[in-house]
Amino acid sequence: MSTILFKPRSSSRTRYAKERVDSSQTLTLDAIRKSLMLQEDSIIFNLLLRAQYAYNANTYNDGALCIGSFHGSLVKFIAKRNRKAPCSENLPPSMLLPSQHPKVLHPCADSININEMVWNMYFTDLLPKLAKAGDDDNCGSAAVCDTVCLQALSRRIHYGKFVAEAKFQESTAEYEAAIKVQDRARLMELLTYETVEAAVKKRVEMKTRKYGQEGSITQQEGAADPIYKVEPHLVAQLYEDWIMPLTKEVEVEYLLRRLD
Ligand SMILES: O=C(O)C(=O)C[C@]1(C(=O)O)C=C[C@@H](O)C=C1
Numbered sequence: 003m004s005t006i007l008f009k010p011r012s013s014s015r016t017r018y019a020k021e022r023v024d025s026s027q028t029l030t031l032d033a034i035r036k037s038l039m040l041q042e043d044s045i046i047f048n049l050l051l052r053a054q055y056a057y058n059a060n061t062y063n064d065g066a067l068c069i070g071s072f073h074g075s076l077v078k079f080i081a082k083r084n085r086k087a088p089c090s091e092n093l094p095p096s097m098l099l100p101s102q103h104p105k106v107l108h109p110c111a112d113s114i115n116i117n118e119m120v121w122n123m124y125f126t127d128l129l130p131k132l133a134k135a136g137d138d139d140n141c142g143s144a145a146v147c148d149t150v151c152l153q154a155l156s157r158r159i160h161y162g163k164f165v166a167e168a169k170f171q172e173s174t175a176e177y178e179a180a181i182k183v184q185d186r187a188r189l190m191e192l193l194t195y196e197t198v199e200a201a202v203k204k205r206v207e208m209k210t211r212k213y214g215q216e217g218s219i220t221q222q223e224g225a226a227d228p229i230y231k232v233e234p235h236l237v238a239q240l241y242e243d244w245i246m247p248l249t250k251e252v253e254v255e256y257l258l259r260r261l262d
Contacts, residue, residue, distance in 0.1 A: 029168045045158060046237060048151045055144045116251060120248065165249065206241050217229075
């Protein structure tokens with residue numbers, strides 16, 4: 003997991019001479035919100051997978067592993083390995099032509115990375131509430147699930163760059179005025195939709211209720227006192243306290259640099 007926080011901004015505006023944002027592409031807020039909605043499913047499923055294992059404190063022991071030049075915990079080892087490219091030398095060459103994705107983001111997007119905050123939030127706040135206390139000898143599985151959860155959360159939060167670009171394209175004049183004076187509070191105000199946030203919270207709680215109920219699907223209908231693998235309110239709270247605020251943080255950081 004990367005530990006780079008926001009790249010320090012130089013006092014003079016950074017120049018991006020060659021790359022240009024392709025504004026001819028339609029990047030609509032509706033389409034982006036649909037993607038955020040689909041990402042809820044992978045976040046919830048991955049949290050459910052992690053919740054089946056106990057906390058397993060040994061997974062996070064920084065003195066546990068010493069493999070070659072690597073010294074650290076099992077979860078850091080797995081996260082580091084996952085970040086590297088898959089072993090492509092073992093696979094046949096692709097039969098597909100490389101896809102030509104249009105460049106929709108301003109190049110400043112590459113300088114925004116809040117993975118360190120995502121990592122800290124996951125291990126200090128979320129995981130202790132998600133996993134049962136104790137050990138069940140599943141350190142390896144716990145570490146793999148943690149890594150996949152972190153990837154899903156990081157992807158969703160950094161999707162804020164696309165949300166911000168769509169908003170900028172839809173109301174350019176308003177955003178430009180705030181960006182020119184680097185008004186962070188005004189940007190936050192412009193990009194916040196309280197009714198959307200309330201709907202997101204309600205939806206993720208309902209999804210967790212649906213996907214996370216113990217017992218087979220056929221037994222679940224009308225169950226009097228359902229038991230949940232993950233407390234549905236925990237996921238709504240996760241969205242309220244962390245996922246949406248961090249997404250907005252990414253949006254603001256992107257917009258502040260959008261005219262560079
Ligand atoms: O849908 C948007 O407009 C977003 O910016 C995304 C999001 C979210 O993280 O879900 C964040 C801020 C808004 O207040 C509403 C929702």
